[in-house]
Amino acid sequence: MRIYLPATAADLSSPEISPRLAHAATRALASALPEEDEEGLEVSASLCAADSSLVLLAEPGHETVSSRRVVIAADVDAQAVRELEAGDEVLPGTVELLVPVAWEDVAALLVDEAAAEADVAAARAGDEEAFERAAEADLLWFDACERRAVATDIG
Known part of the structure; x- marks a missing residue:
C-alpha cells in the first residue's frame, strides 16, 4: 500500500520514519471523490x-x-496502517502508520521548491491566504536515494 507521510526537513536525517498520521488512496477517499x-x-x-x-x-x-x-511516499504492508474514520477533523483517506518505515521502503520524496518558502513561512504563522497559495504550489519529485542531498539543500 502506498502512503503519503507528512514530514519536515528534519525527518530526512532520521534513521527511519516514525509512526504518524498519513494519507492514502483508500476506499473512503474513493467514495469521497468518485x-x-x-x-x-x-x-x-x-x-x-x-x-x-x-x-x-x-x-x-x-x-x-x-x-x-516535505511528503514521503512509502510502500508499506496494509497491516502497518489503520484507516481512521472520516469526520470533522479527519479527512477521508487518513491512515495511522503503526510501525516505523525504513528508508528502503520509500519510493519518493515530494518537496517544495525554494520559491514556495515565503508562503509556507507565512502560512506557518497563521496567514490563511498564504496557506492557500502554498496549497497551490507544486511539489518537486525526488528519488529516495536523493534523501541526503535534499536534506542538505533544504536544511
Whole structure:
C-alpha cells in the first residue's frame, strides 16, 4: 500500500520514519471523490499530506525547521496502517502508520521548491491566504536515494 507521510526537513536525517498520521488512496477517499481514478486518488492523498506537512511545521518545537513542505511516499504492508474514520477533523483517506518505515521502503520524496518558502513561512504563522497559495504550489519529485542531498539543500 502506498502512503503519503507528512514530514519536515528534519525527518530526512532520521534513521527511519516514525509512526504518524498519513494519507492514502483508500476506499473512503474513493467514495469521497468518485470521479477520480487511482492516479487522481494518489495525487489527492499526496496533496493532503502536503497540507498536513504545513500543519506539522506550524506546531511548537518546529520553529527552526526549514519552511518547505516535505511528503514521503512509502510502500508499506496494509497491516502497518489503520484507516481512521472520516469526520470533522479527519479527512477521508487518513491512515495511522503503526510501525516505523525504513528508508528502503520509500519510493519518493515530494518537496517544495525554494520559491514556495515565503508562503509556507507565512502560512506557518497563521496567514490563511498564504496557506492557500502554498496549497497551490507544486511539489518537486525526488528519488529516495536523493534523501541526503535534499536534506542538505533544504536544511
